Amino acid sequence: MTTLHANNLVKDYTVRRTRLRAVDDVTFTLTPGRTLGLVGESGSGKSTVAKLLTRLEKPSGGSIGLTDADGAAVPDRQHRHHVQMVFQDPFASLNPFHTVEHHIARPLRLHHRAAGKQETREQVARLLERVNLDPEEFTHRRPHELSGGQRQRVAIARALAPGAQVVIADEPVSMLDVSIRLGVLSLLARLQREEQLAVLYITHDLATARHFSDDVIVMYRGRIVERGPADEVILRPRHPYTRLLAASAPNPDARTTDGRRREDPAATRPPDGAGGGAGPGCGFRDRCPLATATCAQTPPDEPVGPGHLVKCWHPGDES
Numbered sequence: 001m002t003t004l005h006a007n008n009l010v011k012d013y014t015v016r017r018t019r020l021r022a023v024d025d026v027t028f029t030l031t032p033g034r035t036l037g038l039v040g041e042s043g044s045g046k047s048t049v050a051k052l053l054t055r056l057e058k059p060s061g062g063s064i065g066l067t068d069a070d071g072a073a074v075p076d077r078q079h080r081h082h083v084q085m086v087f088q089d090p091f092a093s094l095n096p097f098h099t100v101e102h103h104i105a106r107p108l109r110l111h112h113r114a115a116g117k118q119e120t121r122e123q124v125a126r127l128l129e130r131v132n133l134d135p136e137e138f139t140h141r142r143p144h145e146l147s148g149g150q151r152q153r154v155a156i157a158r159a160l161a162p163g164a165q166v167v168i169a170d171e172p173v174s175m176l177d178v179s180i181r182l183g184v185l186s187l188l189a190r191l192q193r194e195e196q197l198a199v200l201y202i203t204h205d206l207a208t209a210r211h212f213s214d215d216v217i218v219m220y221r222g223r224i225v226e227r228g229p230a231d232e233v234i235l236r237p238r239h240p241y242t243r244l245l246a247a248s249a250p251n252p253d254a255r256t257t258d259g260r261r262r263e264d265p266a267a268t269r270p271p272d273g274a275g276g277g278a279g280p281g282c283g284f285r286d287r288c289p290l291a292t293a294t295c296a297q298t299p300p301d302e303p304v305g306p307g308h309l310v311k312c313w314h315p316g317d318e319s
């Protein structure tokens with residue numbers, strides 16, 4: 001069992017000599033056997049957080065640490081054994097030339113999880129069974145012989161192959177057909193429960209964030225603006241931004257015909273497409289109906305319920 005601690009993460013990008021803060025002072029913990037939902041509009045910094053957690057990008061500030069079941073620090077070099085990612089696009093994340101077996105055997109070998117051909121074969125079969133794919137039927141298939149949902153199951157098996165205890169799922173079902181989304185999310189939920197995985201579920205979809213997460217954090221322009229138990233945050237949001245998101249949450253079944261997610265109607269991209277870099281003060285104040293002069297100062301984390309925090313000078317009433 002591994003716990004991930006993200007402490008005061010910052011990520012700056014420089015675009016045409018202008019610094020853009022994509023992630024701004026983000027702190028949270030991923031706990032074994034629990035799912036944390038990360039929601040926010042396009043450009044809020046969600047994928048950048050995922051890239052930082054999986055070491056695809058280096059943070060500009062802050063730290064990411066892992067601890068084991070006894071609370072002892074896990075050495076940095078073991079980070080990749082413990083933290084794996086399931087990407088949004090199962091069509092791009094699997095190599096069309098390789099079989100299912102190859103995709104899963106590779107991380108097994110790289111992370112020394114299986115010795116020799118026979119053991120590798122057995123481990124591949126076991127991993128396929130864990131994601132509800134019949135090894136006999138699927139081991140030798142190539143990606144084009146799989147449906148989107150089956151590809152995403154293979155991607156989950158591949159993520160688990162190194163023995164990962166922390167899974168970062170970045171919009172794992174948004175490109176899948178509506179009819180199979182629930183199956184893939186339920187599989188992730190079962191694995192999380194049975195194997196005590198710590199899961200970060202990144203999504204635009206508040207309905208599934210609520211259903212599949214224990215806790216939720218809401219990001220706006222690189223900052224966490226609200227956090228708390230999933231039901232509290234989604235059903236009784238207190239930050240004006242979360243309220244806007246919740247009020248205009250699209251019907252989860254309403255998708256574009258190619259299965260891609262629709263742009264959030266509540267969300268206008270921040271000026272210049274900038275994710276963060278809002279400077280001091282509340283980043284939402286230029287869109288906020290409740291903004292006052294005070295909002296030019298950085299708001300505190302205001303407790304509004306058990307475990308429920310809102311970064312706002314004027315949190316809305318409970319309703």
Ligand SMILES: Nc1ncnc2c1ncn2[C@@H]1O[C@H](COP(=O)(O)OP(=O)(O)OP(=O)(O)O)[C@@H](O)[C@H]1O
Binds near residue numbers: 049275276
């Ligand atoms: N490699 C990069 N170089 C420059 N800017 C980047 C880079 N990656 C992300 N950004 C910027 O950082 C901000 C946050 O982007 P990010 O992809 O993390 O948002 P997101 O919430 O995941 O959005 P989406 O839901 O559309 O994937 C955006 O303004 C984006 O343009």
